Amino acid sequence: MSFYEKYKEEFKEYDMMDKDFIDDEKIWGQLNKWEKPSKADVRAVLDKAEKKVRLDPEEMAILIQNKDRDTIEEMCALANKLKREVYGDRIVFFAPLYISNKCANNCKYCGFRRENRLVERKTLSLDEIEEEVRVMISEGQKRTVLVYGESPETDIDFICESIKRVYSTKVGNGEIRRANINCAPLSRDELKKLKEVGIGTYQVFQETYHHKTYQEVHPHGTIKSHYRWRLYSQDRAQDAGVDDVAIGALFGLYDWRFEAMGLLYHTIHLEEKYNGVGPHTISFPRIEPAIGTPFASNPRYAVSDEDFKKLVAVLRLSVPYTGLILTARERPEVRREVIPVGVTQIDAGTRIGVGGYKKSKGNLLPEKEQFQIGDTRSLDDVVRETCEMDNIPSFCTACYRAGRTGEDFMDAAKSSFVHNFCMPNAILTLKEYLLDYATPETKGAGEKAIEKCMKGIEDDNIRSFLQESMKRLEAGERDIRL
Numbered sequence: 017m018s019f020y021e022k023y024k025e026e027f028k029e030y031d032m033m034d035k036d037f038i039d040d041e042k043i044w045g046q047l048n049k050w051e052k053p054s055k056a057d058v059r060a061v062l063d064k065a066e067k068k069v070r071l072d073p074e075e076m077a078i079l080i081q082n083k084d085r086d087t088i089e090e091m092c093a094l095a096n097k098l099k100r101e102v103y104g105d106r107i108v109f110f111a112p113l114y115i116s117n118k119c120a121n122n123c124k125y126c127g128f129r130r131e132n133r134l135v136e137r138k139t140l141s142l143d144e145i146e147e148e149v150r151v152m153i154s155e156g157q158k159r160t161v162l163v164y165g166e167s168p169e170t171d172i173d174f175i176c177e178s179i180k181r182v183y184s185t186k187v188g189n190g191e192i193r194r195a196n197i198n199c200a201p202l203s204r205d206e207l208k209k210l211k212e213v214g215i216g217t218y219q220v221f222q223e224t225y226h227h228k229t230y231q232e233v234h235p236h237g238t239i240k241s242h243y244r245w246r247l248y249s250q251d252r253a254q255d256a257g258v259d260d261v262a263i264g265a266l267f268g269l270y271d272w273r274f275e276a277m278g279l280l281y282h283t284i285h286l287e288e289k290y291n292g293v294g295p296h297t298i299s300f301p302r303i304e305p306a307i308g309t310p311f312a313s314n315p316r317y318a319v320s321d322e323d324f325k326k327l328v329a330v331l332r333l334s335v336p337y338t339g340l341i342l343t344a345r346e347r348p349e350v351r352r353e354v355i356p357v358g359v360t361q362i363d364a365g366t367r368i369g370v371g372g373y374k375k376s377k378g379n380l381l382p383e384k385e386q387f388q389i390g391d392t393r394s395l396d397d398v399v400r401e402t403c404e405m406d407n408i409p410s411f412c413t414a415c416y417r418a419g420r421t422g423e424d425f426m427d428a429a430k431s432s433f434v435h436n437f438c439m440p441n442a443i444l445t446l447k448e449y450l451l452d453y454a455t456p457e458t459k460g461a462g463e464k465a466i467e468k469c470m471k472g473i474e475d476d477n478i479r480s481f482l483q484e485s486m487k488r489l490e491a492g493e494r495d496i497r498l
């Protein structure tokens with residue numbers, strides 16, 4: 017059965033709508049209205065952002081359109097401050113696991129697209145998934161996002177089996193404690209199955225919010241060409257009980273300013289419909305070159321490094337309680353520059369070739385990859401650098417395992433919970449990493465970062481809990497969390 021036939025009935029729900037929540041003209045109207053904001057306009061928005069409230073689209077438009085160097089610096093400084101206040105000095109670490117590069121779609125920018133003859137196709141078997149996971153665990157990973165093409169081989173039952181295999185794999189003291197999913201849009205019934213096997217976040221990137229561009233890059237006749245089926249993926253997930261959802265856009269397909277507004281409108285739509293629960297995270301990948309994919313080497317709307325940093329600051333200021341994910345698509349120097357303006361999650365030690373953890377040398381496996389990554393450093397190197405940049409790498413998975421997701425998570429994020437729970441959990445998971453996986457240099461940098469962080473903990477009870485827990489970890493206990 018083709019994908020069209022499979023979802024035909026459900027498409028009707030969207031085909032019957034006269035409009036969706038992305039109004040292209042309105043977005044351009046707002047951006048054009050604020051083509052040249054004054055310093056005072058920008059500072060008025062920054063005053064509101066400082067109160068840590070979600071901004072409105074026109075306010076975001078003012079920040080996006082600001083071209084004045086002084087106030088851009090003020091934007092970056094405030095973004096950094098908000099990030100530290102809301103999330104503490106933590107950066108959450110994960111690594112993707114590519115399960116299959118077989119795909120029925122033909123997205124012009126993607127190395128996995130059906131017509132690309134240069135990619136060697138492969139779907140991992142359950143045993144091969146386990147082999148990959150064993151390598152990831154032995155490198156110290158605790159969180160993953162499983163990535164799939166859209167193919168009958170990776171239907172919902174296979175996806176569920178693959179998740180179960182990931183969770184059941186143990187090596188020494190380690191295991192994957194949270195598996196997020198990045199796969200094609202699913203139906204509500206399929207999403208209920210995902211809920212049952214205990215996924216973390218369900219991610220679907222809209223790629224571009226601009227309707228016309230969407231049709232141009234997703235050829236007619238492919239399932240992915242259905243804009244609204246994708247746009248309402250997170251709604252269906254929420255309806256099915258998966259309340260931890262993520263959105264994203266692929267930057268370079270259309271004007272970055274429009275896409276940023278699209279991400280905000282998507283956030284507002286979800287918040288309004290689901291009791292204030294917006295996306296858990298936002299991703300903002302830039303298109304990277306991919307084998308056999310000329311479109312990806314020269315994107316028409318390529319975003320410069322300077323605009324990219326501004327984009328991240330704008331997102332941080334506009335959605336203060338939403339996690340921001342910066343991937344290893346970006347080169348180390350870009351990551352160093354951009355992380356401080358508001359990033360909360362990064363991947364490291366990443367290999368994106370299917371079967372790449374086991375096989376690749378120096379992290380590369382071009383003929384099986386969706387695109388080329390920019391940061392090929394090991395997890396250990398990135399952990400060390402993060403500690404040296406005064407951040408605490410966190411491998412924490414406590415909230416999701418304690419059922420603090422959706423509305424509960426949002427309430428927690430908006431209180432002092434982060435400082436009382438997330439920081440201690442970050443310290444304990446970093447300590448585990450240092451004991452089990454770190455090189456001596458990283459261990460040194462990590463211990464220093466922990467020592468510094470402990471000095472900043474004001475609550476005596478939390479400090480003594482941490483001191484005692486770290487001794488228990490040194491004695492061999494694992495997975496201590498609040």
Ligand code: SAM
Nearest residue numbers: 125126164165198199200221266303304312387
């Ligand atoms: N096939 C599913 C889908 O399209 O939603 C799932 C995963 S796809 C492998 C993951 C994401 O990779 C896509 O949503 C897209 O944003 C991104 N991507 C595709 N081609 C890319 C490229 N050349 N450079 C960077 N990111 C790319």
Ligand code: SF4
Nearest residue numbers: 119121123126128129
């Ligand atoms: Fe397939 Fe996703 Fe790549 Fe499109 S982006 S070709 S759907 S893997």
